[in-house]
Amino acid sequence: xxxxxxxxxxxxxxxxxxxxxxxxxxxxxxxxxxxxxxxxxxxxxxxxxxxxxxxxxxxxxxxxxxxxxxxxxxxxxxxxxxxxxxxxxxxxxxxxxxxxxxxxxxxxxxxxxxxxxxxxxxxxxxxxxxxxxxxxxxxxxxxxxxxxxxxxxxxxxxxxxxxxxxxxxxxxxxxxxxxxxxxxxxxxxxxxxxxxxxxxxxxxxxxxxxxxxxxxxxxxxxxxxxxxxxxxxxxxxxxxxxxxxxxxxxxxxxxxxxxxxxxxxxxxxxxxxxxxxxxxxxxxxxxxxxxxxxxxxxxxxxxxxxxx
Amino acid sequence: xxxxxxxxxxxxxxxxxxxxxxxxxxxxxxxxxxxxxxxxxxxxxxxxxxxxxxxxxxxxxxxxxxxxxxxxxxxxxxxxxxxxxxxxxxxxxxxxxxxxxxxxxxxxxxxxxxxxxxxxxxxxxxxxxxxxxxxxxxxxxxxxxxxxxxxxxxxxxxxxxxxxxxxxxxxxxxxxxxxxxxxxxxxxxxxxxxxxxxxxxxxxxxxxxxxxxxxxxxxxxxxxxxxxxxxxxxxxxxxxxxxxxxxxxxxxxxxxxxxxxxxxxxxxxxxxxxxxxxxxxxxxxxxxxxxxxxxxxxxxxxxxxxxxxxxxxxxxxxxxxxxxxxxxxxxxxxxxxxxxxxxxxxxxxxxxxxxxxxxxxxxxxx
Numbered sequence: 001x002x003x004x005x006x007x008x009x010x011x012x013x014x015x016x017x018x019x020x021x022x023x024x025x026x027x028x029x030x031x032x033x034x035x036x037x038x039x040x041x042x043x044x045x046x047x048x049x050x051x052x053x054x055x056x057x058x059x060x061x062x063x064x065x066x067x068x069x070x071x072x073x074x075x076x077x078x079x080x081x082x083x084x085x086x087x088x089x090x091x092x093x094x095x096x097x098x099x100x101x102x103x104x105x106x107x108x109x110x111x112x113x114x115x116x117x118x119x120x121x122x123x124x125x126x127x128x129x130x131x132x133x134x135x136x137x138x139x140x141x142x143x144x145x146x147x148x149x150x151x152x153x154x155x156x157x158x159x160x161x162x163x164x165x166x167x168x169x170x171x172x173x174x175x176x177x178x179x180x181x182x183x184x185x186x187x188x189x190x191x192x193x194x195x196x197x198x199x200x201x202x203x204x205x206x207x208x209x210x211x212x213x214x215x216x217x218x219x220x221x222x223x224x225x226x227x228x229x230x231x232x233x234x235x236x237x238x239x240x241x242x243x244x245x246x247x248x249x250x251x252x253x254x255x256x257x258x259x260x261x262x263x264x265x266x267x268x269x270x271x272x273x274x275x276x277x278x279x280x281x282x283x284x285x286x287x288x289x290x291x292x293x294x295x296x297x298x299x300x301x302x303x304x305x306x307x308x
Numbered sequence: 309x310x311x312x313x314x315x316x317x318x319x320x321x322x323x324x325x326x327x328x329x330x331x332x333x334x335x336x337x338x339x340x341x342x343x344x345x346x347x348x349x350x351x352x353x354x355x356x357x358x359x360x361x362x363x364x365x366x367x368x369x370x371x372x373x374x375x376x377x378x379x380x381x382x383x384x385x386x387x388x389x390x391x392x393x394x395x396x397x398x399x400x401x402x403x404x405x406x407x408x409x410x411x412x413x414x415x416x417x418x419x420x421x422x423x424x425x426x427x428x429x430x431x432x433x434x435x436x437x438x439x440x441x442x443x444x445x446x447x448x449x450x451x452x453x454x455x456x457x458x459x460x461x462x463x464x465x466x467x468x469x470x471x472x473x474x475x476x477x478x479x480x481x482x483x484x485x486x487x488x489x490x491x492x493x494x495x496x497x498x499x500x501x502x503x504x505x506x507x508x509x510x511x512x513x514x515x516x517x518x519x520x521x522x523x524x525x526x527x528x529x530x531x532x533x534x535x536x537x538x539x540x541x542x543x544x545x546x547x548x549x550x551x552x553x554x555x556x557x558x559x560x561x562x563x564x565x566x567x568x569x570x571x572x573x574x575x576x577x578x579x580x581x582x583x584x585x586x587x588x589x590x591x592x593x594x595x596x597x598x599x600x601x602x603x604x605x606x607x608x609x610x611x612x613x614x615x616x617x618x619x620x621x622x623x624x625x626x627x628x629x630x631x632x633x634x635x636x637x638x639x640x641x642x643x644x645x646x647x648x649x650x651x652x653x654x655x656x657x658x659x660x661x662x663x664x665x666x667x668x669x670x671x672x673x674x
Contacts, residue, residue, distance in 0.1 A: 001311070137639075215646070246642045249642070251606075255639075259642075265321075
């Protein structure tokens with residue numbers, strides 16, 4: 001296992017200093033909206049929590065950490081805390097462009113699906129990392145500090161209703177922020193608000209419920225209702241909804257090898273159909289074991305890539 | 309074995325998944341056919357919460373009823389005290405037959421008694437295999453799930469048992485153990501539930517070895533984790549039924565209700581070992597059905613190697629924090645919440661994992 005103190009300390013410092021776990025300003029990674037006709041006013045603020053934007057870079061980092069894990073050179077990592085400023089430029093160089101483009105495409109599709117269903121708007125300056133990793137690693141103090149920073153910005157902008165893109169951000173804003181801050185926003189996952197139309201997609205899909213949607217937020221049935229409306233042919237495996245199994249993603253930075261082994265088990269359970277994911281971490285971690293997986297937003301839209 | 313060796317050891321993963329495939333549908337069936345078990349579980353949780361809120365009272369009550377029945381009662385504050393008490397009761401150069409007990413693993417009693425010159429034999433087949441292989445139980449209920457039939461055959465040769473298949477091997481072990489049971493000086497068991505009303509000790513099993521271990525020897529020691537105390541017989545019985553159902557074998561083949569009988573010396577050692585003063589009290593609701601282990605994706609890959617010296621897996625990480633004050637292993641959890649979902653007591657293990665992390669964070673350089 002990679003030294004948890006190293007990962008937790010780096011993460012805390014980066015988030016508290018820059019608002020971003022990679023230690024860079026959000027502008028450097030948040031570009032999906034630049035090619036989209038976004039509205040600046042509406043009923044529901046689209047808040048991505050930066051997870052889709054961060055995931056391609058995190059995956060690149062994990063592929064390197066995997067080489068260090070449990071090797072003779074693992075001790076080198078302890079010096080990483082002194083070279084934080086080098087991390088993002090290097091990561092950007094080694095992160096596949098197509099992964100970044102795919103994340104952007106997913107966010108465009110989610111926005112488009114929302115735009116055809118509710119009064120949605122987006123303000124890039126308000127969109128911030130959700131802080132969930134700090135919470136997961138038990139750094140409640142840093143999580144609370146960051147959450148208060150996010151909530152302050154949103155409250156100053158008079159935001160009342162927030163729609164999110166991924167399960168971790170949904171859980172953070174809906175369940176955790178009210179516990180750690182004075183947040184009282186109405187928070188929904190985009191999957192709860194959209195009204196998808198019929199789409200023409202061939203083949204059979206198998207659903208991988210993320211743990212936060214399946215167990216913590218319990219919206220798995222609702223997702224299936226939406227899918228039924230589109231006419232998409234999907235199936236469930238034994239371990240789905242509240243009993244879904246983890247993709248292994250949450251431990252990828254601490255132990256990429258075990259995280260990958262967990263993904264392998266999950267991939268076997270899901271079988272040979274194309275896997276539908278609803279979380280950037282699930283999508284990335286399942287793909288580490290070479291499965292055919294796709295984000296649900298790319299399926300819910302028509303071939304044009306946009307909701308009608 | 310470390311976590312990476314465990315990861316590379318396919319027999320651990322295969323054994324756990326095989327057990328999961330066999331037992332998980334059984335758990336569902338048990339709960340569908342006997343829906344009252346879920347009510348029992350709720351009732352049990354409520355009773356356990358009440359006992360834990362007033363543990364001193366219940367320990368005192370249970371001790372007094374046991375003493376009134378002629379049982380000699382001891383209280384061990386930690387593992388070392390528990391071993392010393394047991395050592396004094398057992399003495400040296402004795403034959404000791406021992407039922408499978410996680411609390412005895414926790415205090416490493418078998419190894420200690422062996423050092424004192426006793427011949428100590430695990431009487432549960434799986435645990436005996438683990439003992440002979442000088443290994444660690446890979447699951448709290450199915451200790452030898454990671455061994456193939458061929459490996460078991462090889463291991464059992466150490467006690468002169470030979471056989472071509474599982475049936476023959478089991479028969480050989482039965483013959484071997486019978487002699488030991490009949491000649492044993494001391495029998496040791498754990499305790500699945502203790503009734504503070506009657507001092508009765510409830511134990512479930514599927515092989516029949518526990519009743520032989522606890523009734524044949526002239527001297528019987530029951531190791532009782534203090535969280536096993538329940539107010540009455542009815543709750544103690546419900547506790548073992550829920551434990552069996554959530555493990556996957558319902559009804560259990562045998563339910564033993566042990567108490568002091570004429571002609572046998574009986575001793576009860578209450579074991580604290582971090583339980584009474586802990587920041588993780590919710591874990592004491594655990595009835596050790598082992599379901600959270602089988603259902604956990606990290607445990608499925610690492611088995612009990614992900615754990616402390618006795619307990620592993622989701623519940624084991626928290627038990628290890630309680631009994632060994634060892635905690636960095638909590639970072640291997642994905643916090644996916646499956647353990648809480650399948651737990652009959654709905655113990656919020658992910659939140660306790662986070663709490664352990666929170667406490668550890670204070671020791672980081674920051």
